[in-house]
Amino acid sequence: MSESIKQTHMKLIHSHSSVLKIFNDRGFTLVELMITLAISGIVLGVLGTAYVSQQRSATAQEQVAEMQQNIRAGLDIMEREIRMAGYDPRHTAGTGFLNSAPYFTNANNLSFTMVADTDGIDNNNNGTTDEPNETETINYYLYDAYGDGDLDLGRRTPVSTQAVAENIEAIEFRYLNSANNVTAVLADIRSVQISILARASMPDSSFTDTATYTSASGVIWGPYNDNLRRRLLISTIQCRNMGL
Numbered sequence: 201m202s203e204s205i206k207q208t209h210m211k212l213i214h215s216h217s218s219v220l221k222i223f224n225d226r227g228f229t230l231v232e233l234m235i236t237l238a239i240s241g242i243v244l245g246v247l248g249t250a251y252v253s254q255q256r257s258a259t260a261q262e263q264v265a266e267m268q269q270n271i272r273a274g275l276d277i278m279e280r281e282i283r284m285a286g287y288d289p290r291h292t293a294g295t296g297f298l299n300s301a302p303y304f305t306n307a308n309n310l311s312f313t314m315v316a317d318t319d320g321i322d323n324n325n326n327g328t329t330d331e332p333n334e335t336e337t338i339n340y341y342l343y344d345a346y347g348d349g350d351l352d353l354g355r356r357t358p359v360s361t362q363a364v365a366e367n368i369e370a371i372e373f374r375y376l377n378s379a380n381n382v383t384a385v386l387a388d389i390r391s392v393q394i395s396i397l398a399r400a401s402m403p404d405s406s407f408t409d410t411a412t413y414t415s416a417s418g419v420i421w422g423p424y425n426d427n428l429r430r431r432l433l434i435s436t437i438q439c440r441n442m443g444l
């Protein structure tokens with residue numbers, strides 16, 4: 201090593217140790233401490249904002265998935281059964297849509313009967329199971345299951361009432377005849393158009409629902425202007441056992 205390089209090296213070592221010496225002697229100055237805290241604050245702030253916005257979109261996705269699941273669950277059960285409305289294999293039971301208290305058929309209620317004399321259940325609650333032409337009566341409507349203040353889709357029979365989909369804000373049943381025109385004649389019903397408006401179970405304070413939702417018949421639901429997300433689904437179900 202040449203003499204000059206050796207000197208430079210020694211100088212660097214010297215200056216480095218004097219910097220360390222200052223810190224060692226004095227610790228951090230107030231200004232240094234404040235700068236450090238300010239930088240940490242900015243870094244944490246950026247991380248925090250990213251975290252909050254990520255959480256928000258995760259909440260939104262969860263809520264949408266939950267609502268779609270609720271609508272799907274309710275529709276699946278209704279579709280399966282409404283297709284059976286009027287099921288009467290021997291043409292002697294006189295089953296079909298029903299409009300007789302408490303089983304109404306209107307915009308808010310869907311009621312029908314079908315023969316169910318082979319399912320091992322006493323569907324009409326008369327003490328005998330599966331007697332010939334035993335008829336099951338089913339009513340779909342909104343009610344507050346669990347008494348928690350929000351509406352749910354209920355399935356009521358003479359035997360029991362159960363919630364088949366939770367957090368349903370509104371529902372509309374619309375009845376069509378063979379020409380796809382709205383009909384009030386129960387025997388003429390060939391399909392049912394169901395509009396279901398589901399809502400999230402929990403509010404999201406970063407979201408306001410200012411939308412309106414239009415049912416199949418043109419009824420407008422909303423705007424609710426609250427912090428609950430909503431999803432509307434309209435589905436048409438063919439009643440395969442009507443008019444046979």
Ligand SMILES: [Ca+2]
Binds near residue numbers: 317320334
């Ligand atoms: Ca039965």
Ligand SMILES: [Ca+2]
Binds near residue numbers: 321323326
């Ligand atoms: Ca029975």
Ligand SMILES: [Ca+2]
Binds near residue numbers: 345348349352367
């Ligand atoms: Ca409820």
